[in-house]
Structures are given as structure tokens and as C-alpha cells.
Amino acid sequence: MHELPVTESILEISLRHAKQAEARRITDLHLVIGQLASIVDDSVQFYWDIISKDTLAEGAILHFRRIETELRCLDCTLNYKPAEYDMACPSCGGSNVRVVAGEEFFLESIDVEN
Numbered sequence: 001m002h003e004l005p006v007t008e009s010i011l012e013i014s015l016r017h018a019k020q021a022e023a024r025r026i027t028d029l030h031l032v033i034g035q036l037a038s039i040v041d042d043s044v045q046f047y048w049d050i051i052s053k054d055t056l057a058e059g060a061i062l063h064f065r066r067i068e069t070e071l072r073c074l075d076c077t078l079n080y081k082p083a084e085y086d087m088a089c090p091s092c093g094g095s096n097v098r099v100v101a102g103e104e105f106f107l108e109s110i111d112v113e114n
């Protein structure tokens, strides 16, 4: 249920940028979400429709780009994409791992109309 504050900060950032660009309207937002970031697209979209109302961003389309989880085995230094239910290293079976990718959540870019 933490999508609301997350969505609010996306709106705030995009409105700030739109203002700087003297845009009349925000048309598209491009968001990047890592598989491990527990953010649900539909919830973001749900809150977005509510909080963007009567702002420059009303009606803007949200685009989500998912980043696959990638781990690095600290025992044998292999980088790999883990299977859904098995995070262990496919090479040495180790579980001493570090997350390389998949925890991202950020606003990549916005498209505006001047």
C-alpha cells in the first residue's frame, strides 16, 4: 500500500519539470520498476488517475518498464538472473549473493506539450 506516496512524488517531480519547461500539458510518463521493488503497476495507475486530476498531468499515459532481477554470487562472482523461486547461484549453489539489478524504481522521462 505504499504506492500512494510513491505516486505523489512522481506527480510532484513531473509537475516541477513541466513547469521548468513551460509545458502546457504532460502527455506521457516513463517509469522504470525493478522486479524486486514491490510496486504494483495497477495501483500506481489507480492513484495516478485520482491525484493527477486538475493538474497539468491529467490524462497523461503511464508507461512501465520492468527491470529483471539480477544477482551476483559473492562466492564465485557469477552474475545471473535467478529463477522465480530459487535465488541460489546456478554455478556453485551458493546463496551469498548481492542484488545487482531489480530494486529500481524511478521516473525515467516525461513527454510534454508546449
Ligand SMILES: [Zn+2]
Residues within 6 Å of the ligand: 073, 074, 075, 076, 077, 078, 089, 090, 091, 092, 093, 094
Ligand atoms: Zn556462485
